[in-house]
Amino acid sequence: MLLTIPVTNPSLDFRDKGQIGDTIGGLMNPFIALAGVSVTFLAFYMQLQANKIQLEIFNENQKEQIRLLKDQKFQKLLDVINQRIISFTYTSTDTNDNSQYYSYQALDKIVDFFHQTMNTLHKETLRTLILYKPSIIEERTLFDAYFNEVMVNYDQIRHLKTMINELKRLNSYELRYDYLCHQTTEEMLKKPIDNPLYMTLAAKYFYHEELINKRKHHYAEAYHKAYLKFGGFLDGYFKNFSYLIHSFANETDHIEYLRNNLSTQELTLIFYHIAAGKSDFTFNEVLRNSHLLEVLAQSTSLFAGSPKTDELTKEIHLILSSSTQS
Numbered sequence: 001m002l003l004t005i006p007v008t009n010p011s012l013d014f015r016d017k018g019q020i021g022d023t024i025g026g027l028m029n030p031f032i033a034l035a036g037v038s039v040t041f042l043a044f045y046m047q048l049q050a051n052k053i054q055l056e057i058f059n060e061n062q063k064e065q066i067r068l069l070k071d072q073k074f075q076k077l078l079d080v081i082n083q084r085i086i087s088f089t090y091t092s093t094d095t096n097d098n099s100q101y102y103s104y105q106a107l108d109k110i111v112d113f114f115h116q117t118m119n120t121l122h123k124e125t126l127r128t129l130i131l132y133k134p135s136i137i138e139e140r141t142l143f144d145a146y147f148n149e150v151m152v153n154y155d156q157i158r159h160l161k162t163m164i165n166e167l168k169r170l171n172s173y174e175l176r177y178d179y180l181c182h183q184t185t186e187e188m189l190k191k192p193i194d195n196p197l198y199m200t201l202a203a204k205y206f207y208h209e210e211l212i213n214k215r216k217h218h219y220a221e222a223y224h225k226a227y228l229k230f231g232g233f234l235d236g237y238f239k240n241f242s243y244l245i246h247s248f249a250n251e252t253d254h255i256e257y258l259r260n261n262l263s264t265q266e267l268t269l270i271f272y273h274i275a276a277g278k279s280d281f282t283f284n285e286v287l288r289n290s291h292l293l294e295v296l297a298q299s300t301s302l303f304a305g306s307p308k309t310d311e312l313t314k315e316i317h318l319i320l321s322s323s324t325q326s
Helices: 020-086 103-121 125-132 138-147 154-169 175-182 186-190 196-205 208-247 253-260 264-275 281-290 294-297 309-325
Strands: 088-091 100-102
Touching: 020 208, 020 253, 103 208, 103 264, 125 154, 125 175, 125 196, 125 208, 138 196, 138 281, 138 294, 154 175, 175 196, 208 264, 208 281, 208 309, 253 281, 264 281, 264 294, 264 309, 281 309, 294 309
Parallel strands: none
Antiparallel strands: 088 100
């Protein structure tokens, strides 16, 4: 309208310009089209963002659902294991004790059996030393025994010192065995030794790193004897526990829960299970990385020879490391 009103200046008179509408339309259409495209793009973009938010919410809900299902599975497996312990009964066959034990008291009996069996094998340590590794016996250890053990006399120390020095000189098991056959009684070669001097040396060297392979043999022997007596429980418990560990091997929260809630009796049995070579690589690796067994270092009285805390800690690491490498 403004462009078609009468004016006095002919050069500004657009009343005869029939294309004025087309001119204005041509100028405005690109801007209108661009505005339309922009609004359409904005609408699509907002819809895309809304879809992205919905997808994130859906994924979070899915993760939460998966987490809840994992927690439920973990709790069910743990309940099965706990129920196995609660329903476990053991009737003693000892001459002076025919009592029946239930649940964790029965579990204590298995731990006690391992302890007693390993203590018997512990008495063989000196025989293992003198036949396989006499080189690790230090002379000062003999004299420590003399000063610390009231039932040890100097003649015993001197005789054993002479014998060990000769064994160190011999470079094979066969030569050392022949030598001992002429120097000692049959009991020293074939039966557990109760001699105070030998027991002192056994306590000193039983957990020596160089005797790990021999100790593994002892652990396997002790586990075999325990299995003959408590096989029903041990078999079921470790099938359930192994499945639990394999199912949640990468779930640190669940493994941490086990670390804080397993009983000392269970941890002790798990230690013997691994030490006897009954577990697989994944099982051992999870327990090694989670430090699940480290708390056992505070329960030294449950293990042969009542080792020091640092000795038992080292033994746990040694057993787990050698098991994951084999």
